[in-house]
Amino acid sequence: MAGTSKVKLAVIGTGLIGPRHAEAVLTDPDAELSCIVDPSPAAGAVAERLKCPIYSSIQAMLASSSKPDAALVCTPNHTHVAVSKELLDGGLHVLCEKPISVDLQSGKELVDYAASRNLHLLIGHHRRFNRYVITTKQLVPSLGRIIALNGLWTSYKPPEYFDPPTEWRRLESAGPILINLIHEIDILNHLFGPITRVHAEATPKQREHAVEEGAAIILKFASGAVGTFVLSDAIPSPYSFEAGTGENPTIPYTGQDFYRIFGTNASLSVPDMHLWSYPSGQKSWTETIDSKKVEVEEMKAPFELQVAHFVKVIRGQEEPSCSGKDGLRAVVVCEAIKKALKQGGSVDIAEDL
Numbered sequence: 001m002a003g004t005s006k007v008k009l010a011v012i013g014t015g016l017i018g019p020r021h022a023e024a025v026l027t028d029p030d031a032e033l034s035c036i037v038d039p040s041p042a043a044g045a046v047a048e049r050l051k052c053p054i055y056s057s058i059q060a061m062l063a064s065s066s067k068p069d070a071a072l073v074c075t076p077n078h079t080h081v082a083v084s085k086e087l088l089d090g091g092l093h094v095l096c097e098k099p100i101s102v103d104l105q106s107g108k109e110l111v112d113y114a115a116s117r118n119l120h121l122l123i124g125h126h127r128r129f130n131r132y133v134i135t136t137k138q139l140v141p142s143l144g145r146i147i148a149l150n151g152l153w154t155s156y157k158p159p160e161y162f163d164p165p166t167e168w169r170r171l172e173s174a175g176p177i178l179i180n181l182i183h184e185i186d187i188l189n190h191l192f193g194p195i196t197r198v199h200a201e202a203t204p205k206q207r208e209h210a211v212e213e214g215a216a217i218i219l220k221f222a223s224g225a226v227g228t229f230v231l232s233d234a235i236p237s238p239y240s241f242e243a244g245t246g247e248n249p250t251i252p253y254t255g256q257d258f259y260r261i262f263g264t265n266a267s268l269s270v271p272d273m274h275l276w277s278y279p280s281g282q283k284s285w286t287e288t289i290d291s292k293k294v295e296v297e298e299m300k301a302p303f304e305l306q307v308a309h310f311v312k313v314i315r316g317q318e319e320p321s322c323s324g325k326d327g328l329r330a331v332v333v334c335e336a337i338k339k340a341l342k343q344g345g346s347v348d349i350a351e352d353l
Contacts, residue, residue: 007311008034008068010061010092012083014043015166017097018074021124022050024303025072030311034068037061040165058083062090070314072124073097078173081106084121085113093120095310099182099334100327102173107331108353111324120313122320123327125186129305132245132271133187135296136259139275143263146192149227152258153180154214154237155251162209175211176233177334183241184229186322186330191261194222194351195333200340206234217337222351244271247302271296329353 009031011022018036025033035053036046037060047054055061061068070093073083081101084094094114100123101107114121127133140146153176162169169179189195203214214232221227238244238254246253259270266277273294278287299305312318320326336347 006030006032007070007314008032008066009307009310010035010037010066010068010071011074012037012058012071012087013074013076014038014040014046015074015076018072019046019050020303021072021074021307022046022052024301024307026050027304028307028311031307035061035064035066037071058086058090068092070094070120070310072310076168076174077178078102078168078171081110084110088114088117088119088121091117091119093122093310093314095122095124095306096327097124098186098327099123099178099331100324101331102178104328104332104335107324107328111328114324120320121324122310122313123322123324123330124306125183125190125322125327125330126302126306127183127187127241127247128190128321129302129309130245130247131296131299132273133190134299135273135294136261136268136270137191139268139294140191140261140263142265142275143261143268144265146221146223146225146261146263148225148262149188149192150260151184151188151227151229152237152239153184153241154230154232154235155180155240155243156236157233162207170209170211172210172212176214176231177212177337178331180233180240181229181231181337182330182334184231185333186326188219188221188227189326189329189333190322192221192223192225194329194349195219196222196349196351197346198333198336198340198349199346200337202341203232203234212338212341215337215341217340218346268294325353 025031033052037055039056053066071087073096084096197220199218200215213234217229219227238256242248242251243254244258257269257272261268274291276291340347
């Protein structure tokens with residue numbers, strides 16, 4: 001699709017994330033919010049606020065005068081593949097919220113399904129468009145060879161987070177590994193290349209849900225770098241991507257670092273962006289090591305940049321930042337972590353999917 005006419009986008013699902021995507025579409029001068037799709041009675045108020053048509057099903061939308069060029073899938077994790085396939089059958093390009101799927105096989109099928117129809121399938125790992133991630137990506141080469149890293153995603157989800165109508169969050173397909181850690185895994189793949197081995201130990205459980213609550217994870221990268229990551233959605237903590245960057249307006253800002261990256265030339269903490277190195281050029285633990293705060297340029301919100309990118313991909317102006325295959329790699333790693341939790345030991349991951 002080329003040209004200068006606005007790209008018509010629909011948003012499927014009006015839970016926590018759907019309205020944020022819709023608002024991002026409304027801010028883009030090259031996009032038009034054609035409609036939202038959600039059978040829930042509560043979705044009517046969302047459509048009224050957004051001033052757009054609403055349909056109770058994808059088929060009703062496809063048969064309407066509001067049929068879009070593409071759609072953003074913002075439905076529960078376990079529905080992503082089926083909903084995306086229905087949209088692709090309708091001839092629409094798809095930007096599917098992460099995860100692409102809750103298992104490897106259905107994710108592979110979806111990637112092939114989109115390719116067979118010559119339609120774009122992008123995965124909504126929007127943090128690739130976060131200004132701290134963009135700046136870190138630019139800084140990584142200056143750190144030298146990456147030797148090790150550690151990361152944290154630790155926060156507290158209250159009991160009502162799991163109550164109806166979002167009781168699906170209690171399922172094994174919707175724990176912090178596939179809802180929260182998958183974002184981190186995508187960022188780590190994006191910054192440092194493929195993860196090829198994992199080991200994981202579960203945190204003690206405090207709830208009676210089927211889903212995991214957290215883990216301590218060891219990571220091995222194809223480059224040889226190693227890392228550790230602590231995950232939990234059941235502890236009071238200021239250390240998470242959302243709190244550290246202030247990206248999510250519903251989560252109070254703390255500014256605390258959640259990544260520490262160690263290279264042969266220097267080390268970097270994110271998002272406080274302190275770059276540590278020896279000013280004398282002499283590397284030794286007996287030498288003074290100094291930090292320099294790297295300034296991070298102000299940018300549009302990640303959801304807005306992601307929508308703008310999606311429009312350019314549809315128009316043939318850019319290649320996908322996070323393709324279906326990229327999104328699938330994050331699922332593969334998360335699936336390996338879940339396997340390691342269940343069976344113990346390490347799980348190897350192929351470098352090429």
